[in-house]
Amino acid sequence: MFDNEITINEFQLGLCTRIAADLPESQLFQPGAGHGHPPVWVLGHLAICAELGQKWLGGKLSHPRWMVLFGPGSSDQVADDGKLTPQALVDANIEGYAKFRELAALADPQRMLEPHGVELLHGTTIQTVGHFITHLLTSHLAFHMSQLSSCRRTGGHKALF
Numbered sequence: 439m440f441d442n443e444i445t446i447n448e449f450q451l452g453l454c455t456r457i458a459a460d461l462p463e464s465q466l467f468q469p470g471a472g473h474g475h476p477p478v479w480v481l482g483h484l485a486i487c488a489e490l491g492q493k494w495l496g497g498k499l500s501h502p503r504w505m506v507l508f509g510p511g512s513s514d515q516v517a518d519d520g521k522l523t524p525q526a527l528v529d530a531n532i533e534g535y536a537k538f539r540e541l542a543a544l545a546d547p548q549r550m551l552e553p554h555g556v557e558l559l560h561g562t563t564i565q566t567v568g569h570f571i572t573h574l575l576t577s578h579l580a581f582h583m584s585q586l587s588s589c590r591r592t593g594g595h596k597a598l599f
Contacts, residue, residue, distance in 0.1 A: 439550065440542040443575040450579050451535050454484075456598055457583065458528045460590045467518055470589040475514045480586045481527035482508035482516065484579060488534030491574040494567065495541035501530060510558060535579075542571055 458481065466478045475483075486508045489499045499505070507516055516522065550568030564573050591597070 439545045439547060440539075440571065440575065443572050444539045444542060447535055447539055447575040447579065450576075450583055451532060453583060453598065454481075454531055454586070455528060457586050457590045458524055460593065460595045461524060461586075462593065463524055465589065465593060466522070466524060467516065468589075469514070470585055471592050472588060473585045475582075475585050476516065477524070477586055477589045478516050478518075478522050478527065479508060479512075479514040480582050480589070481524070481531060482522065483512070484582050485527060485530035485534050487574055487578060488531060488538045491538040491571060492534070492541055494571065495538070495545055497537060497541050500534065535575075538575065542575060545571065 458477075461477050467476050469476050470480075482504055486499075486501060486504045489497070489501060489504075490509070493499060506512065545568075550566060550571065552567050553565060554567045554570040556564075556570060559570065559573075564570055587598075
């Protein structure tokens with residue numbers, strides 16, 4: 439059902455891996471220039487949103503404690519607990535979005551036409567469950583990937599393309 443969205447999501451996750459590879463662990467908890475989000479929050483937020491997308495499609499949260507740290511409305515002031523490593527966060531994104539894509543490919547077309555009921559998006563053009571799933575797989579991911587990319591670029595790295 440979400441063929442185009444799945445393709446774009448796979449492309450974005452490839453960029454995620456490349457961007458994160460250039461982020462030193464010492465930068466993980468430093469606020470990004472301009473947007474203020476540290477890479478730990480960006481990666482954690484995207485990972486939990488992949489799991490929330492799964493939940494919308496019948497899956498479950500693999501990291502429920504991350505909802506408080508990284509979920510919608512969370513603070514980007516994340517304490518270093520030693521478990522939030524760049525690799526662990528990238529792996530959570532790769533695994534989370536892979537499962538999300540699997541579930542999206544099997545989504546019930548009728549359910550995708552229903553209103554989503556997400557208060558944060560009330561009054562926007564994103565009105566159905568299908569719109570919401572598309573947003574999570576594509577534009578939401580891309581928006582936050584640009585924040586992560588800006589963290590990478592402030593470290594002196596050239597553009598990926």
